[in-house]
Amino acid sequence: MKGFRRRRPAAPPQPEAPQAPSFPPAALVLDALGRKCPIPIIMLAERIREVPLGAIIAVQADDVAARTDIPAWCRMKSQTFVREETLPQGWSFHIKRDY
Known part of the structure; x- marks a missing residue:
């Protein structure tokens, strides 16, 4: 068959890059x-009621003890520990006010 060109098989679809969760x-x-x-x-406990229910409060700290203390405080006080973000000078702990 003259003039017939074979088509290359289509490249398999590339998986989408995972997107960072939106907070x-x-x-x-x-x-x-x-x-x-x-x-x-203490700062978190004193000021968490300043944000509305369901809102996020962030605590920036560079004391390594905060990495265990803040999530533990959230469990004790029935607040939701959302995430820990690394900062150049420490961490930012995000807590959702549940009550």
């Missing part, structure tokens, strides 16, 4: 950088 922005950010345990927890 709502923090309604309030507490700066506890440079403060040692238990100050980040």
Whole structure:
């Protein structure tokens, strides 16, 4: 068959790159950088009621104890620990106010 060209098989579809989960922005950010345990927890406990129910409050801290203390506080107080984000100078802990 003259003039007949074979078609190349279509390339298999490329898997989509996984997208980072979308989180709502923090309604309030507490700066506890440079403060040692238990100050980040005290700041969180004092100010969490300033955000509406279902909103996010972020605590920025550089004390390594905060990495275990803040999630533990959330479990004790029935708040939702959303995520931990690494900052150049420490971490940002995101907590959803549940009550």
